[in-house]
Amino acid sequence: MMFSKACEYGIRAAVYIALQSLEGRRVSVTEIAEEIDSPVAFTAKILQQLTRNNIVNSVKGPTGGFEIEREDMDSVKLNMIVKAIDGDQIYMGCGLGLKECNASKPCPLHDKFVDIRSNLRKMLQNTSLYELATGLEVGLTYLKR
Amino acid sequence: MMFSKACEYGIRAAVYIALQSLEGRRVSVTEIAEEIDSPVAFTAKILQQLTRNNIVNSVKGPTGGFEIEREDMDSVKLNMIVKAIDGDQIYMGCGLGLKECNASKPCPLHDKFVDIRSNLRKMLQNTSLYELATGLEVGLTYLKR
DNA sequence: CATATTTCGGATAAAAATGTCTTTTATTAG
């Protein structure tokens, strides 16, 4: 709807990893894909991007898997995940697809999008993985179905 | 960023047609594509969708082309164009891609998206082609570059 | 050290979106 499929999986995966890390568990791609209902191999690719961007931590070998440090759950905000996967089109791009579109030479929708986009940006900048993971923990929210 | 490319072209085309209809001119696909900087043949396909959905009017043959009645410029809102081309994912779809996501079984972002999505929906429902066309007419806004 | 496990990286495949081309149909003007 707003993010690419890859980005949706990425956010869901990150939240699930955070949730499990809160319990002290490291999780494998297989488990993640199962729990967030996503294709395994594709999810693996996305997790690579997240680790390269230091959003999650990965450990190879037996007992390995993915995890997030408790403090990183606070500092990692959604906008970082979105930017790592989808780039910054969501912030920068013109709503009507013009290459150049700004206050001085705006597309017909420019002004109408200002608020919407700024709300979205604020929301993404202010929402931490920790916040999302705790909602899950308490059983208030869900990652599949 | 938010709409598909097809939808972006569709909106830009509709606004341009409205602008020209205000001047009493019917316009061809070729002219439209030139003026909104879009691929001709692809734009033609999108215009077919718009005519099928009674958003614009088309006339075949010499002196033919696309036009919009003055009264339709008021009644046609952006949400109708978006719905005709992109469907209603933008209104219905879950931000994290869950098949089912609502207040009673929400994804972790559900509540955070409620405002954003409702603002977007209102904006699309309240913005008429006429409003957008007049902005262009006055030279306040642009459809290309 | 050998083995099993798990992520990493690159190649490949399938599906969807974007874009093109060609023929048909409608319509206007001479």
Next chain:
DNA sequence: CTAATAAAAGACATTTTTATCCGAAATATG
């Protein structure tokens, strides 16, 4: 009626996104 014009419709091509597969690298355990 004929020729020219413009949209409609459908087949085809390209590009991007989504998804899979397999060998390599790392590492924990016995």
